[in-house]
Amino acid sequence: MLDVGIFLIVIGIGAGAIGSITGVGGGILITPALTFIGFVPAHAASTSLIAVTSTSASSTIAYSKQKRIDYATGIKMAALSVPGAIIGALLSNEVSTENFKAYFAIILIAAGIYIAYKNSIVKEQFTKKSKSIVFDLLFYIGSFAAGIVSSLFGIGGGIIFVPLMILLLRMTMLRAGPTSQLTLLLSSTAGVLTHAILGHPDYVHGSFLAIGAFVGGQIGARFSHHIEERMLQKLLSIILVGSAIKLLFDFINKK
Secondary structure, eight states: OHHHHHHHHHHHHHHHHHHHHHSSOTHHHHHHHHHHTTOOHHHHHHHHHHHHHHHHHHHHHHHHHTTOOOHHHHHHHHHHHHHHHHHHHHHGGGSOHHHHHHHHHHHHHHHHHHHHTHHHHHHOOOSSOOOOHHHHHHHHHHHHHHHHHHHHHSSOSHHHHHHIIIIISOOOHHHHHHHHHHHHHHHHHHHHHHHHHHTOOOHHHHHHHHHHHHHHHHHHHHHTTTSOHHHHHHHHHHHHHHHHHHHHHHHHHHO
């Protein structure tokens, strides 16, 4: 058990650091790892979400000291995503292992593409904010959907939060990532509590992951200004797409 614990702590550190730097949540690495070792969907998602909550708490503490969080936006998004997080936890029992792998593979591919091309998105210059009803609607629906994705797959929802802030609110990455961590903290906490009521999490494995994720969150927040993101983005994208391919193969072979 000690060897497994050390392994999970290491996974948590890596996922926490990457999740903190990119703002998309370390669950995109933790959930596949738990799935590969045999966790059923509800247990994988809920246990991963414990680590995501730890990462976001650690990152929020660090980023608040750096004064990089837009609290008004973060809380507004959380108000929309928390109901979604509760619904996502309730839905997690309804997804079969095979379908979970297929759906999650799609999420991983989307995350890989987003991370690979994030710099291009951030460099886009906008002359003014749009106040269109369509943009507002996308913001509300996107935030709510992010909450569902967060609890259903245990990834935190940052893959949706960050693009929403960059593309719709015209925030810079330096503020969008940290603000996403605040939103993740609130929505993932709601998801964990709902999963806990339903009896889903594996608290032993989740605790090891949470310890590593908290440390990783501090590392990611501290070095986010100095790390060469381009190489990290390419490596992470390869890992995510590779994991997605493995999940798809598992899904196809079960058919």
